[in-house]
Amino acid sequence: MRGRKIVEGALDLLYPPRIYCDICGNLIDESRTYALCDRCISRMKWDRDPVQELGGVKMLRCAEYGIYERTMIFNLKYRGRKYIARDIAEIMRDRLRITDAVFEVIVPVPLSPERLRARGFNQTALIGRHLAEMTGTVQVEDALVRARNTRPMHGLSPEEREENIRGAFRVNTGRIPDLSGRRILMLDDFATTGATAREMRRALREAEPAEEIFLSFAARYGEAIRRTSEDDAD
Secondary structure, three states: OHHHHHHHHHHHHHOOOOOEOOOOOOEOOOOOHHHOOHHHHHHOOEOOOOOEEEOOEEEEEEEEOOHHHHHHHHHHHOOOOOOHHHHHHHHHHHHHHHHOOOOOEEEEOOOOHHHHHHHOOOHHHHHHHHHHHHHOOEEOOOOEEEOOOOOOOOOOOHHHHHHHHOOOEEEOHHHHHHHOOOEEEEEEEEEOOOHHHHHHHHHHHHHOOOEEEEEEEEEOHHHHHHHHHHHHHO
């Protein structure tokens, strides 16, 4: 743990927040929107569409998944630049504002204890803490817990993703009073097939929330739409 803190401190010295672009690392001034340089912010695939209902889940994304969106998350997730979480939260806050989405409680996708120990933090929960502060809501970080470990989703087919995540989450029964009758914002960094969103919603049903909406920083809706169309045809 001490070694990790030393590394994080060194990273903060190398990449102090708001001085370098969160994506490419080019020098910027502190007034730049979302701590992004002109080049990177212009290449982000921003999404302004209304909420999509896919597979029975209301879904919203800040941007379409692409190289710039992936790099921003990876810099947070794998390179330890935790200050990026606040910038992503700002993006999410503004996305929610233009959609007029209403929510009371934020529920982040949980990590397994093993992955949490290895990484040192849950990047989605970190984003959620900032988002809750910015929106005057609350995050219930332990609302969902991992019922079992799963394989990393990267490289899996849509069918394998669905099978991999099935039954992976359960609601924390001690948190049901915080969730019952409330409007829930389910949170994740990426979404592709919608499998994680559907599994989070399934687990939360036990708490009987008033409504759920799933927000991701970046998503590919194409695969989720295809699978929804196939389900409707069945």
